[in-house]
Amino acid sequence: MIVARGVWARASGRWILRDVSCAVAPGEVLGVLGPNAAGKSTLFSLLTSELTPDSGDVTLNGTPLRAHSPRALARARGVVRQRSDVAFDLRVLDVVLLGRFCHAGRGDTRADVDAARRALADVDLSDLAERSYTHLSGGEQRRAQIARALAQVDADSADPASPPHRYLLLDEPLANLDMCHQLDILSLLRRKAREGLGVVVVLHELGLAARACDRLLVLHEGRAAREGPPADVLTPRLLQDVFRLRARVRRDASEGLSIDLLW
């Protein structure tokens, strides 16, 4: 499990997060939602150990994040940040192979290359493997970064030092993606969760989040407004209070939740 317990975080004297708790278990997708400046990215940074909480703690598989070495952390979870730029003109395959950094000894083994190729296939980029990363479109770069994180936590080629429970953390992975690839990525995350990964994903697309996530955490002004299964969380009342949206929420037995905005 990745667990955040009562975390507080401050920036420039202002509290960004106040007493937020959340947890993600292997096999489930946790969606983090909230309007701009609700504290989503700060919570994400706490979960990835990029920031340390001013109070409260974050644990991974039962141990505080800071007690893990960077390499041990990397073997346990892949991270896709909002923005990633590559300074030099590496090939797409080389960028994805960097996900194997925490596993490999000297060079890229066959298992590493296989994991990278599988990940590229997962995000529909196999054809561009030999291309230069900097020449990809924004959406393709985003998918390449997701592939890089997938290769990092690939189940079939995990080395013996990898922990049994692994996670994927993604901050707005759908930004810059066309609708088709947005759906592809979300169903990919669902599939990876079924295969045993724990997934934390920060999203803006409420309707997609409702269908793709097992549980949702809605942040509002630095606090957890509500947490639970999508149907319990995304009520017209909450959409009004937190997102200032007038909406009708329909529950459909076969298709799940759908949100109609009234405007």
Add this chain to the structure above:
Amino acid sequence: MTPALTSRRFSASLAGFALALSTAAVIALTTGALRVPAGDVLAALGSALRPTVPVAVDPASAHVVLFVRAPRLAMAIITGCILGASGAGLQGVFRNPLADPGLLGISSGASLGAALHIVAGGHALGGVGLPLAAFAGGLGAAALAGAFSAGAGARATGALVLAGVGVNAAAGAGVGMLAHVATDTQLRDLSFWLLGSLGGATWPRLAVAAPVAVTSTLALLRFGRPLNALALGEADAGHLGLEVRTTRALLLAVAALGVSATVAVTGPLGFVGLVVPHTARMLFGADARRVLPAAALLGALLLVLADIAARTVAAPAEIPTGIVTAAVGAPFFLVLLRAQRRPA
């Protein structure tokens, strides 16, 4: 478009450059104001290895080969290697293709050390006094830049660039001040040193500089994978499992040590550390595991060729090597740049 070389073709290319380097080395030993045939060069080298066996080589030729050209050639090779490799390493750490060893204040610190020795140091410590002063200056400047940027946390790399600018400026002021109070002879020595030359290479100086420079070069070659991870940025590199701060500190220290050791003997040889890694990337792609060894080899080749030119173009007079590296390397680089931009 990144050239996607197979590893076999990459190895072949490296072997080709190594062959070119050996050829250049033979030319460096035979040519100059005094022409020494290749056979005599070999005989002289052989006699140095087995002093008891008498050989029929003109003693003057043997002396030129063994005590003037050979140390100079060795210096060119180790200097080129460390400048190329550390340039590649620093560009990776700073994630900026414009970074070079000068950024850390090494060259200007070494210049200040050299200026102090020339102007105020008399002839302390004989032949190794000047290099030692320059070495201390270069390393001191890098350490100072490092100390001023320490504690900047996530912004440490940017802070280091700014600290380097500050140290460069301060050292420059010091050199200017010393030049102002120097006598005519001191001024001539100083400005010659500042132009950069391999002419000062002697065996005793090499004995001091070579172990440091060679060890540093070999250490830098091991940073290929970490540098590739750093290409994604420090935050992402950390998520990939890299100890970012340790790696960065280690690489900077190794580069500063190696470059200071050679700059101390040669004076600042600008341009090599900047352009050689660039050229290596254009030829072999951006994978640091290839760029590092290629940059070391190309740096050595460039310096050996530049020094041959420096000694022969205006023979028997000699041009400072630093002028030649810039004069030869810059147009070569511009042509490569242009060729690369042409659509495939």
